[in-house]
Amino acid sequence: MATETVSPGTIVEDIPRKPTLLGTIGSFCRGNPLGAFGGFIVVTMCVMAIFAPLLTSYDPTANDFGAMLAAPDWEHWLGTDQFGRDLLSRIIYGARTALLVGFVSSFIGCFLGLILGVTSAYFGGRFDLLFQRVMDVFMAFPLIILALAVVAIFGTGVTNVIIAITIPVIPRAARIVRASALAIREMPYVDAARANGFSNSRIIFRHMMPNVMAPFLIILTAQVGQAILIEASLSYLGLGVQEPVPAWGLMLRGGAQEYAESAPWVAIFPGLAITLAVFGFNLFGDSLRDWLDPKMKT
Amino acid sequence: MKWKTSVLAIPLAAAFAVAGLGAPQAQEPKRGGVLKFVVPDEPPSFDGHRETTFALIHPIAPFYSVLIRPDPQDPDNPAKFQCDICTEMPTATDGGKTFTFKIRQGLKFHDGTPLTSADVLATFQRIIFPKEGISSARQAQLSMVESVTAPDADTIVFKLKHPSGAFIPALAAPFHFIYSKAKLDADPRWYEQNVMGSGPFVFDVREAGARITGKRYDNYHHKGQPYLDGFEAIFAKTQTLRVQAIRGDQAAAEFRGLPPKSRDDLVAALGKDITVQESDWNCLLITSPNHERKPFDDARVRRALTLAVDRWGGAEALSKIAIVKTVGGIVFPNHPLAATKDELQKMAGYWPDIKKSRAEARRLLKEAGQENLKFTLANRAVDQPYTIVGTWLIDQWKQIGVEVTQKAEATGPFYAQLRSGNFDVALDFNCQSVVNPLSDTSKFLGTKAGDQYGRYTNPKIEAIHDKMNQTADVAEQRKLMREFERIVLDEEAHNSISLWWYRIIPHRSYMKGWKVSSSHYINNQLDVVWIDK
Numbered sequence: 001m002a003t004e005t006v007s008p009g010t011i012v013e014d015i016p017r018k019p020t021l022l023g024t025i026g027s028f029c030r031g032n033p034l035g036a037f038g039g040f041i042v043v044t045m046c047v048m049a050i051f052a053p054l055l056t057s058y059d060p061t062a063n064d065f066g067a068m069l070a071a072p073d074w075e076h077w078l079g080t081d082q083f084g085r086d087l088l089s090r091i092i093y094g095a096r097t098a099l100l101v102g103f104v105s106s107f108i109g110c111f112l113g114l115i116l117g118v119t120s121a122y123f124g125g126r127f128d129l130l131f132q133r134v135m136d137v138f139m140a141f142p143l144i145i146l147a148l149a150v151v152a153i154f155g156t157g158v159t160n161v162i163i164a165i166t167i168p169v170i171p172r173a174a175r176i177v178r179a180s181a182l183a184i185r186e187m188p189y190v191d192a193a194r195a196n197g198f199s200n201s202r203i204i205f206r207h208m209m210p211n212v213m214a215p216f217l218i219i220l221t222a223q224v225g226q227a228i229l230i231e232a233s234l235s236y237l238g239l240g241v242q243e244p245v246p247a248w249g250l251m252l253r254g255g256a257q258e259y260a261e262s263a264p265w266v267a268i269f270p271g272l273a274i275t276l277a278v279f280g281f282n283l284f285g286d287s288l289r290d291w292l293d294p295k296m297k298t
Numbered sequence: 299m300k301w302k303t304s305v306l307a308i309p310l311a312a313a314f315a316v317a318g319l320g321a322p323q324a325q326e327p328k329r330g331g332v333l334k335f336v337v338p339d340e341p342p343s344f345d346g347h348r349e350t351t352f353a354l355i356h357p358i359a360p361f362y363s364v365l366i367r368p369d370p371q372d373p374d375n376p377a378k379f380q381c382d383i384c385t386e387m388p389t390a391t392d393g394g395k396t397f398t399f400k401i402r403q404g405l406k407f408h409d410g411t412p413l414t415s416a417d418v419l420a421t422f423q424r425i426i427f428p429k430e431g432i433s434s435a436r437q438a439q440l441s442m443v444e445s446v447t448a449p450d451a452d453t454i455v456f457k458l459k460h461p462s463g464a465f466i467p468a469l470a471a472p473f474h475f476i477y478s479k480a481k482l483d484a485d486p487r488w489y490e491q492n493v494m495g496s497g498p499f500v501f502d503v504r505e506a507g508a509r510i511t512g513k514r515y516d517n518y519h520h521k522g523q524p525y526l527d528g529f530e531a532i533f534a535k536t537q538t539l540r541v542q543a544i545r546g547d548q549a550a551a552e553f554r555g556l557p558p559k560s561r562d563d564l565v566a567a568l569g570k571d572i573t574v575q576e577s578d579w580n581c582l583l584i585t586s587p588n589h590e591r592k593p594f595d596d597a598r599v600r601r602a603l604t605l606a607v608d609r610w611g612g613a614e615a616l617s618k619i620a621i622v623k624t625v626g627g628i629v630f631p632n633h634p635l636a637a638t639k640d641e642l643q644k645m646a647g648y649w650p651d652i653k654k655s656r657a658e659a660r661r662l663l664k665e666a667g668q669e670n671l672k673f674t675l676a677n678r679a680v681d682q683p684y685t686i687v688g689t690w691l692i693d694q695w696k697q698i699g700v701e702v703t704q705k706a707e708a709t710g711p712f713y714a715q716l717r718s719g720n721f722d723v724a725l726d727f728n729c730q731s732v733v734n735p736l737s738d739t740s741k742f743l744g745t746k747a748g749d750q751y752g753r754y755t756n757p758k759i760e761a762i763h764d765k766m767n768q769t770a771d772v773a774e775q776r777k778l779m780r781e782f783e784r785i786v787l788d789e790e791a792h793n794s795i796s797l798w799w800y801r802i803i804p805h806r807s808y809m810k811g812w813k814v815s816s817s818h819y820i821n822n823q824l825d826v827v828w829i830d831k
Contacts, residue, residue, distance in 0.1 A: 063693040065615030082619045083689065156679075156705065238679050242704040243689040257538050258559045 028291055035287020041280025049095040058086035060093040061244040069263040079265040081255060085244075087265065091273050093246040098277060101158065101231040101241075105165035106223040112166075113173025114216050118208050120174065121181035122200065132178075135171040143168045147230050151239045161240045165227045173219050180212040187211075214292040221288055225281030232274045248274045327525045327811060331829035334530045336540040336549040340507065343490040346475040347425050348433045352818045355472055356553050357510040357531035359822040361408075362475035362495035363519070365399060365418060365454075366466070368732055370826045373815035374577065376633070376733060379470050383413070383496070383519065384454075394461030394770055401452045406517055407478050408500045415448035420479035422446045422454075424486070432486055438747075439468040439737045442767065460768045463775065467734035472820050498524035498825035508533060518825065525811070525828035537682070544572075544804065550829075551805035554818045555579065557621050557682050564804045573807045575814035578623070579799035580630050580738070581729035583687050586752040586793055588721055593671065597790050598662040603723070604647035604787065604794035605659035606698040611652060612690060613797055620683040623800035627783050628742055629735040630816065631798055634772065635779050636735070645788040647795075659698045672701040673722035676715055679706040687796050688725050716751040726751055729799075731819035735779065736767050742786045742793055754792050759785050 019027070029036035048055060058076075064084030072079040078087040120131045138146065150164035184190065185208070193203045232249030234240035236256075241247045243254070248270040255266030339353035346354060346362065366387065369378045381387060384399040391398070405413035426443050428434040442462040447455045458465060475495060481488045493501040498520070499512030513528045532549055534540045541560045543549040545567055556564075564572050587594035587603065594600060609625045617623040625648070629636035642648040649655040663669050677688040685706050692702045702723075707715065715721050730738040740747050743763055744754040759782055766778040786792050803814050811826045 061693065061696070063690065065612070068615060068618065083693070084615075155707065155711070157703075238685075238706065242706050243685055244692055244704070258557065261563065262559070 028287070032287035032291055034283050035291070038280045038283025038285075038287060041276055042284050045095050045099060045277055045280070048092050049099045052092045052096060055092050056086065056089040058089040060085060060089040060246040069259065069266070071263070072265055078269045079263070081251070081266050082259065082263075083244075087251070087269050090246040090251055091248065091269060094248045094251065094270070094273065095277075097158070097241060097245060097247040098228045098231060098274075101162055101165065102224040102227040102281075105162045105227045105231075106169060106220055108162075109166040109169025110173040110216060110220045110223060113170045113175075113219070114177050114209060114212070115204075116170065117174035117177030118181040118204050118212060121178045121185055122204050122208060124185070128178075132175075135174055138168065138171040139175065141168070143172075143226065144230055144233055147234060148237075148239065151234060156239055156242055158241050158245070161231055161234055164234065165230050169223050169227070173216075173223070176215050176219050177212050180215045181208055184208050184211045218285060218289040218292065221281060221285035225278045225285065228281065229274065229278050248277075325810065325830065327826075327828040328830055329525050329828070330527055331831065332528045332530055333526050333809065333824065333827060333829060334532060334549045336534045336543050336552045337531050338533075338535060338537075338540065338552070338554055340533050344493050345487075345490040346473040347421075347428075347477075348435060348490065349473070350435045352554050355819050355822050358493065359472055359475075360497055360499040360512050360524075360529060360824045361493050361501050362497040362823075363405075363413075364470070364472065364474050364476060365422075366470045367472065367823070368470055368815065368820055370811075370821055370823070371813055373813055373821045374733065376467070379466055383418070383476060390461070392457075395458045397456045397458075397465070399454045399456075401454060402519055403452055405496060405519055407496045408494055408515060409478075411478060411480065413476065413478075413496050414451045415454045416451070417479045418454045418476055419446055419448040420482050421474065421477050422456075424477070424482065425474060429486065436468070436471055436473060438740065439464070439471070439734075461770045462736070462767055463770060463772070464734055464736035464767060467732045468737050470732045472731055472822065498823055499526075499529060502528065520825055524825040526824065529824055544806065547806065550809040551803065551812075553803065553822060555621050555799075555801040556804060558618055558802060561802045561804045568806075571807050572804050573809075574802065574804045575812075576803070577801045577814045577816050578631050579621070579729075579801040579818070580731070580733050580816045581727060581799040581818075582626070583622070583683065583796045583799075584726045584728055584741070584793045585691065585796065586716075586724045586726045586750070587791075588719060588723065589752055589754040589792070590719060591722060593666060593668050594722065596666050596668075598666040599668050599671070600791035600794075601646050601788070602659040602662040602666075602668075602698065603695065603700070604791050605649075605655045605662070606700070607647055607691065607694045607794065607796070608652040608655075609648060609797060610650065612694070616683075616687070616690060616797060617800060620686040621799050621802065622683045622687060622797040624798040626795065626798045628739050628786060628795065629779060629783070630733045630738070633733055633735055635776050637780065637783060641780060645784060646791060647787065656698050663698065663700070669699060670701075671699075672703075675702050675704050676712065676721040676724040677704055677706045678712045678725070679708050683799065684725060684727075691725070691796065719751075719753055721751075724751055725796075729817070729819075731817045733816055736775065739763070739779070739782065742782070744792065750793075752792055754790075756785070756790065756792065759792075 067080045067084040069082055070076055070080040076086050080086055120128045146168040147164040150167050151160060154160040154163055190203060190207055193207050231240055235247050235249030236253045238253060241250055243250060251270035252267055259266045337353060337356045341354035341358060342349055344358055363383045365382060365384055366379050367382050369375060369380045372378050379387060383402050383405060385402055388397045388399055401415050401418060407413055423446060424432060425434050426437060426440045426446065428437060442458050442460060442465055443456055444459045445457045449455060477489055498515055498518045500515045502511040502513045504510045510531045511528060514524055518524060534543060540552045545564060561574055587600050589595050613623060613625050624631045627637040627642055643650050663671060675688055678684040688704050692704060695702050716724050728741045741750055743760055744750055744756050746760060762778050762782045766775050769775055787794060801814060808829055808831045810830050811828050813821060815821045
C-alpha cells in the first residue's frame with residue numbers, strides 16, 4: 001500500500017484552520033452589517049454600564065434644585081430633570097439597571113427553559129404532553145400581563161422585577177429549545193449513549209444540551225431586548241424599580257406626563273435610550289440567528 | 299404669572315380709584331346649567347360616617363345636609379361656622395359644656411319624609427356612640443361629648459364632659475351627613491350602599507367607574523339655592539386625563555388639587571378662561587420611624603433623620619414640582635396655635651443653619667453606632683406628593699451618609715404593611731377637614747391615636763394633649779401645644795414633618811361662587827356654586 005509522507009515545514013493547504021475570535025467577529029460583521037450595528041449598540045451599553053463612574057462626573061441620584069429642568073447645554077449635555085439631576089448620568093447609570101435586569105432575567109429564564117425544554121423532549125410521551133400543556137397555559141398570557149401579575153404578588157423592586165420577567169421567559173425558551181431537542185433525540189449518538197447505559201441526566205446535560213446551543217443563544221439575545229422593554233414598562237407603570245434608582249422607564253414616568261411640553265428632553269432621551277437598546281438587541285439577535293442557522297447559510 | 303398679574307393690577311386699581319368706580323360689584327348668581335367636575339377616585343362606599351376620603355365627599359356631599367358647616371364664602375375662618383339645618387349658632391351654656399341647637403322646621407328628605415331632631419339625634423348617636431359593627435371614622439374627634447339628646451322635635455342638645463374649643467370645629471366636619479332615622483332603624487348599614495339625604499341635589503344616576511349625577515332638589519332649605527340644575531362627577535384616575543378634561547372643557551374643575559406644572563400648563567393654554575385659586579392645605583406628610591424596630595427605637599437615630607432635612611431650602615424648589623410648600627410644625631401654618639418661624643427654628647430639623655444641623659445628625663449617628671445606617675422607606679405609590687417628597691427625603695438623608703431605598707406600593711398593600719409593623723420608616727399622611735389643631739394633632743399621640751403607625755407610646759405627651767383639650771384659655775393651649783410639639787418633633791423625634799401641602803385649584807372661569815379652602819374635604823355641597831356662561 002502506497003503511503004504519502006509529509007516532511008516537516010510543508011504547508012498542508014486543504015486542512016482548514018480553526019478561526020480566531022477576531023476572525024469570527026470579522027466574518028460576522030462582514031456578513032451581517034446590521035447585526036454588527038446592533039452588536040455595537042450592545043457593546044456600547046455594556047461599556048456604559050461597566051465604566052459609568054468614569055464616564056460622568058455627576059451623581060445620578062443627587063438633587064440640584066439650582067438646575068431644575070435645565071435644557072441641554074455644555075454643563076448638562078442632555079439637560080436635567082425636575083430634581084435637577086443630570087439626565088446623561090442617569091441614562092448612563094440606567095444602562096446598569098437595564099442590563100442587570102435584562103441579562104439576569106433572560107439568562108435565568110432561558111437556562112431554566114433550556115433544561116425544561118430538553119428534558120421534555122428527551123422523555124417525550126405523557127410527560128412531554130402534560131408539560132407542554134402547562135407551558136401553553138403560561139404562554140397564553142402576554143409577557144407583560146404575566147409580569148404584571150407576578151409584580152402584583154411579589155411587590156416592586158429590582159429583585160422582584162427580575163423574577164417577574166424571568167417567569168414568562170421560561171416557557172418561551174422551553175418551547176423553542178424543545179423543537180430542536182426533538183430532532184437531537186433521534187440522533188444515533190443519543191441512542192448510543194442510551195445503549196451504553198448512561199444516565200438520563202448525563203445524556204440530557206452532556207449530549208443533548210450542547211447541541212441546542214444555537215437556538216438557546218438566539219432566544220437569549222432576543223429575550224434581553226424584550227426584558228429591557230418589560231422592565232421599562234413596569235417602571236413606567238410604577239411597578240418596577242423605584243426612585244431614586246436611575247432606570248429609563250422610571251425616568252419616562254417622571255417626565256413624560258408633566259413635562260412633555262415644557263421640558264421635552266426629560267422624556268425624549270430616556271425614550272431614545274430604551275428604543276436604541278431594544279433595537280440593538282433585536283438586530284443582534286436576528287443576525288446571530290441567521291449566522292448560526294446552517295439552512296440560512298445555504 | 300404672578301408678576302404679570304401684579305403688574306397689570308397696579309394701573310387697573312389706579313384707574314378704578316381715579317374714576318371713583320371702586321372694586322367691581324359681586325355678580326348676581328345665575329340659575330341653570332350642569333356643573334361637570336372630575337374626581338380622581340371612586341368612593342369605597344356611600345357612608346360619610348364611615349369613610350375618610352375625598353373620593354366620597356366630592357361626588358356624595360351635594361346630596362346631604364349637615365348640622366353646621368364652615369361658611370362657604372369664608373371657609374377658612376376658624377371663628378365663622380354657619381348653620382346648615384339649624385337656625386342659629388348656639389352659645390355654650392353650663393360653663394361651656396352644653397350646646398343647644400334649634401333645627402329648622404319643615405325640612406324634608408328627598409323621599410318626602412320630614413327631617414326632625416330625631417334624625418339628627420340618630421345621626422350623631424351613630425357617629426359618636428356607634429353600635430357594634432358600625433364603623434365611625436371621627437368618633438375620637440368627638441370624644442369630649444358626654445351625651446346627645448333631642449328634648450323636642452326641633453331641638454338637639456350636646457352635653458360635653460368638659461369645655462372644649464375643639465367641639466364646634468369637630469362638629470362641622472363635612473362627613474357628618476344627616477341620615478334618616480327610619481332608614482337607620484331598618485338597616486344601620488343602609489347608607490353604605492344607598493344615597494338619600496336632604497342636601498341641595500337629589501341622587502340621579504351612578505355608572506360604576508364612570509360618573510355620578512345629581513339633579514336640583516327643589517325643596518332645599520336654603521331658599522333660591524342651589525343655582526345649578528344638576529352636577530356630574532366624572533371619575534378619572536390619571537392626572538393627565540383630569541387636566542385634559544379641564545383643558546378640553548369636558549369638566550370645569552377638579553376639587554382635590556393639581557400640581558404647579560398642571561396649573562401653569564392650563565393657564566398658558568386657556569388664559570382668561572381659567573381661574574386659579576390656591577391655599578395652604580390642611581395636609582402634611584409625616585415620616586414615621588418604626589419604634590419597635592432597631593435602630594429606630596433610639597431617639598438619637600430618629601433625631602438624626604429629622605436634622606438631616608433642609609426644610610427651609612427645599613420648600614421653594616419642591617413647591618415648583620409638587621403640591622407642597624409651607625414649612626411648619628404640627629399645627630396648620632398661620633393658625634393662632636401654630637409655631638412662629640422663630641419657635642420652629644429652635645427645634646431639631648428646623649435650624650436655620652443646615653450645615654450645623656447635619657453635623658449634629660452625623661454626631662448623633664456616630665454616637666448611636668449607626669454611621670452606615672441603611673433602611674427602606676415605605677411609601678405610597680402616588681406621585682403627588684408622596685413619591686416626590688420621598689425621593690427628596692432620600693437625597694437629604696444621603697447628605698448624612700444614610701442610604702435609603704424606597705418601596706412604593708399601592709394604598710392597600712402600603713397600609714397593610716404599616717398596620718403589620720413590617721417596615722423601617724414610613725411616609726404617612728395627616729389630612730384633616732376643618733382646621734382644628736386640638737383635634738388634628740391627635741395623630742401624634744402614638745399608639746393611642748389609632749392611626750399612628752410609628753408604634754410608640756408616651757404618657758407625657760398624652761397628659762399634655764388631654765390638658766390642652768380641657769382648657770378654654772387659648773394662651774394656655776398655645777403654651778401646651780409648644781411643649782407637645784417640642785417632645786414629638788425634637789426631644790423624642792417620634793415623627794418628623796416634611797412640608798405642608800399646598801392646594802392649587804385651576805377651574806374654568808365660568809364656575810362661580812366656589813371658594814378654595816384649606817381642605818379638599820370642605821365646601822363641596824355645591825349649593826352656592828353657579829355657572830356664568
